[in-house]
Amino acid sequence: MRAEIQVKLLENLLDEITKRYDSFIKEQNEKIEDTLEKATKDPLTHLYNREFLSEYAEKVLKENRRKGESIALIFLDLDNFKPVNDNYGHEEGDKVLKNVAEMLKNSFRDQDIVVRYGGDEFIVFAQLNRVQVYELNEVLKSLQNRIEDNFQKYGISISYGISIYPLEANNLEVLIYIADKKMYEQKKRKKLDEN
Structure with missing residues (x-):
C-alpha cells in the first residue's frame, strides 16, 4: 500500500x-x-521593416541568380500625406498609414514582401514570371484608384516606380535607386498634369 x-x-x-x-x-x-x-516588423503598420528587406532580398536574389526568375521591386510613396499630419494630427496620419498598409497587403500575394521603408514610403518585393510583370501595372493602377477613393477627404494618392531584377539591376540598392527614381518621375508628371 x-x-x-x-x-x-x-x-x-x-x-x-x-x-x-x-x-x-x-x-x-x-x-x-x-x-x-x-x-x-514595423511597430505601426506591422509590415516588414527595411532591415528585414535587406536580409531577405540578399537571400532571394542569390537564389534567383541560379533560377533565372524575375523579381519586381516596387517603390511606393504617398502623395500629399504631410498635410494629413499637419492639419489632422499624427494620430490621424497613423490611421491612414495603417489603412494603406492593409490595402497593400491585400493587393499583393502572401509570398510578396510588403515593407514600410520609412515615413510614407513602402516597398513591395515580388517574384514574378513574364506574364505577371505586365499585370503588375494593372494591380498598381487599381491600388492607386482605391487609395484615392478611400482618402479623397485628404487628397491622398500614391506614386510608384518599378525596377526589375535582373533586367535593370542585380542588387537591392540599385533596384531601390531605379524604382525610387521612376516613382519621383511619376510624381512630377502628376504635378504637371494638375497644373
Whole structure:
C-alpha cells in the first residue's frame, strides 16, 4: 500500500513538473516570437521593416541568380500625406498609414514582401514570371484608384516606380535607386498634369 502511495505521489510530482516545463517552454517561445516580430516588423503598420528587406532580398536574389526568375521591386510613396499630419494630427496620419498598409497587403500575394521603408514610403518585393510583370501595372493602377477613393477627404494618392531584377539591376540598392527614381518621375508628371 505504501509503495502505491509513493508511486502516486511521484506521478503527481512528475505531472506538475511537466506542466511547469510546458508553461516555461510556451513562455519562452512567445518571447522569441515577440523579439522576432520587433526585429523584423514595423511597430505601426506591422509590415516588414527595411532591415528585414535587406536580409531577405540578399537571400532571394542569390537564389534567383541560379533560377533565372524575375523579381519586381516596387517603390511606393504617398502623395500629399504631410498635410494629413499637419492639419489632422499624427494620430490621424497613423490611421491612414495603417489603412494603406492593409490595402497593400491585400493587393499583393502572401509570398510578396510588403515593407514600410520609412515615413510614407513602402516597398513591395515580388517574384514574378513574364506574364505577371505586365499585370503588375494593372494591380498598381487599381491600388492607386482605391487609395484615392478611400482618402479623397485628404487628397491622398500614391506614386510608384518599378525596377526589375535582373533586367535593370542585380542588387537591392540599385533596384531601390531605379524604382525610387521612376516613382519621383511619376510624381512630377502628376504635378504637371494638375497644373
